[in-house]
Amino acid sequence: MRSASVALDGSTQQASTKQKSRMLCEVQVVDKEGHVVRVTMWNSRAKIFSGKHGQVLHVMNSVVEHRGGVTLNSSEKTEFPLNPKIEEADELKQWFTDGFDEAALKHISCGYSKEGGLTSTTLEELPKVLTKAQVRASRLGHGDCIDYFNMVENISGFQEGIMYQSCGFQGCRESLEKHKGDCPVKEHTPQPDEKQYKYKIGFTTGEDENKVMLLTVFSPAGTMIIGAPATEMYKMEATPNTQYMKKLEEIITSGTFHKLLVRVSTRHWMDVNNWEHCELQYHVVSAWPAWDTGASEEVDTSGVGVDEPADVNNVNKHAGWLLLDV
Numbered sequence: 001m002r003s004a005s006v007a008l009d010g011s012t013q014q015a016s017t018k019q020k021s022r023m024l025c026e027v028q029v030v031d032k033e034g035h036v037v038r039v040t041m042w043n044s045r046a047k048i049f050s051g052k053h054g055q056v057l058h059v060m061n062s063v064v065e066h067r068g069g070v071t072l073n074s075s076e077k078t079e080f081p082l083n084p085k086i087e088e089a090d091e092l093k094q095w096f097t098d099g100f101d102e103a104a105l106k107h108i109s110c111g112y113s114k115e116g117g118l119t120s121t122t123l124e125e126l127p128k129v130l131t132k133a134q135v136r137a138s139r140l141g142h143g144d145c146i147d148y149f150n151m152v153e154n155i156s157g158f159q160e161g162i163m164y165q166s167c168g169f170q171g172c173r174e175s176l177e178k179h180k181g182d183c184p185v186k187e188h189t190p191q192p193d194e195k196q197y198k199y200k201i202g203f204t205t206g207e208d209e210n211k212v213m214l215l216t217v218f219s220p221a222g223t224m225i226i227g228a229p230a231t232e233m234y235k236m237e238a239t240p241n242t243q244y245m246k247k248l249e250e251i252i253t254s255g256t257f258h259k260l261l262v263r264v265s266t267r268h269w270m271d272v273n274n275w276e277h278c279e280l281q282y283h284v285v286s287a288w289p290a291w292d293t294g295a296s297e298e299v300d301t302s303g304v305g306v307d308e309p310a311d312v313n314n315v316n317k318h319a320g321w322l323l324l325d326v
C-alpha cells in the first residue's frame with residue numbers, strides 16, 4: 001500500500017525478544033478523514049527515524065495487520081520517506097495547520113506494544129464496550145501487545161485481602177508491608193504518623209464458573225468500586241463487629257453495574273519446576289457506576305466485532321497520512 005501521513009508522539013526503544021534484541025519504533029499517524037493508525041518500524045528504520053509531530057510521512061508497501069484494530073507493520077519492502085514532494089502531502093499539511101477537529105478522530109488501532117515508545121497517555125481510550133466473550137475471542141493483550149477496552153460488568157466475588165498499607169506521602173502507592181515499614185523513595189522517610197491504606201482488589205465478574213473473569217483494581221479506581229476510601233475500609237475491618245463483610249456482600253448482591261476501562265497484557269512467570277507460564281492480566285484503570293439492573297440489555301455492543309478489519313478498506317484507500325505521534 002502507499003500512503004503519506006502527520007505525526008503525534010512516541011520514541012524509539014530497544015525491544016528485547018528471546019532470540020535477539022530488536023529496535024522498535026511506533027508512531028501514530030492520522031489521515032485527512034481523521035483515522036488514527038499505528039505504524040511500526042523495526043531495526044535500522046526505527047534507529048534512523050527522525051519524524052516529528054506535524055510532519056508528513058509517506059508509508060509505502062506496509063503490511064496491514066489486524067490485532068484488535070488495524071495497524072501498519074513494516075517489512076523489508078516498506079519505505080517511509082518524510083515530507084514527500086507530492087500533492088497529497090501539501091493538502092495534508094494544510095489540513096493539519098488549519099486545525100482539525102480532535103474530537104472527530106477515529107482511533108482504528110487498538111493499544112500498543114510494550115517497547116514501542118508510545119504510552120497510554122498518548123493514546124485515546126477506545127470507546128468500545130466489549131462483552132467477556134468478545135474479549136476472550138479477541139487477540140487483545142496477546143504477545144507483546146498492551147490493549148485497552150471498556151466493559152460493563154457487575155462484581156460476583158472478591159479475593160481475600162483487598163487493602164495494603166501504603167506510603168503516607170500523597171501520590172505514592174508503594175507498599176510499606178513489602179519494604180519493612182519504609183517507602184523505597186528516600187525522601188519519604190520518616191513516614192507521617194497517620195497510616196494510609198490503598199486498594200489492591202482482586203475481583204471476579206460473571207457467575208458461571210467457566211466464564212468468570214478475574215480483574216485487579218488499585219486505588220483510586222478501587223474507591224469507586226467499593227464506594228469508600230481504603231483507609232476507612234481498613235478501620236472497619238480492624239474493628240470487630242463492624243459492617244466490613246456486610247459491605248462487600250452488599251456490593252456483590254446489589255448487582256450494581258460498573259463501566260470499567262480495562263488494560264490487558266500478558267504476564268510471563270516461572271513456577272517452582274521452572275515451567276514457563278503466561279497468563280492474560282486484566283487491570284482496571286478507571287471505573288464508573290453504570291446502571292443498577294439490567295445493564296446488559298442496555299449496553300450497545302453493535303458493530304463491535306473486535307477482530308473484524310472493518311476499517312481496513314478505508315486505510316488502503318487513503319493516499320495520505322499525517323504523522324501525529326512520534
Ligand SMILES: [Zn+2]
Pocket residue numbers: 167168169172173174183184185188
Ligand atoms: Zn512513598
